Amino acid sequence: DSGVTQTPKHLITATGQRVTLRCSPRSGDLSVYWYQQSLDQGLQFLIQYYNGEERAKGNILERFSAQQFPDLHSELNLSSLELGDSALYFCASSGSPAGGELFFGEGSRLTVL
Amino acid sequence: GENVEQHPSTLSVQEGDSAVIKCTYSDSASNYFPWYKQELGKRPQLIIDIRSNVGEKKDQRIAVTLNKTAKHFSLHITETQPEDSAVYFCAAGPEGDSSYKLIFGSGTRLLVRP
Numbered sequence: 001d002s003g004v005t006q007t008p009k010h011l012i013t014a015t016g017q018r019v020t021l022r023c024s025p026r027s028g029d030l031s032v033y034w035y036q037q038s039l040d041q042g043l044q045f046l047i048q049y050y051n052g053e054e055r056a057k058g059n060i061l062e063r064f065s066a067q068q069f070p071d072l073h074s075e076l077n078l079s080s081l082e083l084g085d086s087a088l089y090f091c092a093s094s095g096s097p098a099g100g101e102l103f104f105g106e107g108s109r110l111t112v113l
Numbered sequence: 114g115e116n117v118e119q120h121p122s123t124l125s126v127q128e129g130d131s132a133v134i135k136c137t138y139s140d141s142a143s144n145y146f147p148w149y150k151q152e153l154g155k156r157p158q159l160i161i162d163i164r165s166n167v168g169e170k171k172d173q174r175i176a177v178t179l180n181k182t183a184k185h186f187s188l189h190i191t192e193t194q195p196e197d198s199a200v201y202f203c204a205a206g207p208e209g210d211s212s213y214k215l216i217f218g219s220g221t222r223l224l225v226r227p
Contacts (some may be wrong), residue, residue: 031213042119042202042219043157046214055212090156099145099208102215104156111178 003027004009004105006091012111018079021108023073026092031055032074034066034103037088069081079110115140117205119218127226132190134221139184140211141163143205146179146186147215151200152184161188164208 003026013019025032034046045058049068060066063081068074078085088109092102116139126132138146147162163170163177163186170177174193179186186205190197200222206215 002158028147033213033215035217043204043217045214045216048214050212056214058191085168094213096213098213099206101147101159102157104158106156 002103002105003089003112004084004091004093004103006105006108008108009010009106010109010111011100011110012082014113015081015083016079017112018077019081019110021076021078021089021091021110023091023093023105024075025074026090026095026103029093030072031094031097031104032068033092033094034060034074034076035092035104036062037090037107038084043090048097052103055097058109078110081110083112086110086112115143115157115160115205115214117203117216117218119203119221120185121221122219123222125224125226126193128193128195130193132193132197132225133221134187134188134201134220134223135213136187136205137183137185138216139212140205140216141184142207144146145206145208145215146177148175148177149202149204149217151202151220153199157202164222167215192225193223197226198223198225221222 005024048056144165149157
């Protein structure tokens with residue numbers, strides 16, 4: 001158990017809909033990261049937050065947005081969903097904003113029909 | 114932008130043989146190179162990492178080597194066992210700034226045949 005909690009574990013929705021994925025980092029970690037893993041693909045970096053502030057951005061689509069709240073949990077919002085958004089979305093956390101090991105959650109599997 | 118290329122995409126070895134996975138990176142600012150193992154249906158977990166101030170690091174049956182000049186780094190697993198079967202990801206990123214964009218390779222699916 002990494003200490004990173006993600007909900008929901010599975011989510012099935014239709015094209016055009018909007019979903020929210022939630023992540024609670026390990027106790028004490030201020031930095032949260034979101035990654036997308038499509039079928040048989042690597043881990044695509046989406047975005048990093050540190051103590052509520054956006055710190056780094058990857059190839060995150062404009063339809064996607066994220067935030068980190070004062071209690072340090074983070075949410076990834078995906079809107080106007082397309083079939084290609086079906087993927088496993090991982091959240092990770094770390095103690096440092098600038099390096100070291102990432103501790104991954106179990107992921108949220110999104111299926112868009 | 115930043116890119117990490119990983120080869121091979123699949124690797125099948127006999128139990129007891131060695132396995133080597135290679136990665137190249139594009140961002141010269143990268144100075145941290147971790148390797149993650151992802152078993153089927155599970156989360157990625159760090160197995161070993163190396164920083165740019167060293168050229169090689171070993172931990173029991175696994176070792177990593179780094180060539181910063183060529184922007185290459187490799188994972189070596191010796192005396193492979195069936196439980197080593199998994200997907201392995203290399204990654205590269207710049208540590209020490211106020212942000213941390215760790216870029217992963219596309220993964221290598223390793224199968225260790227008993």
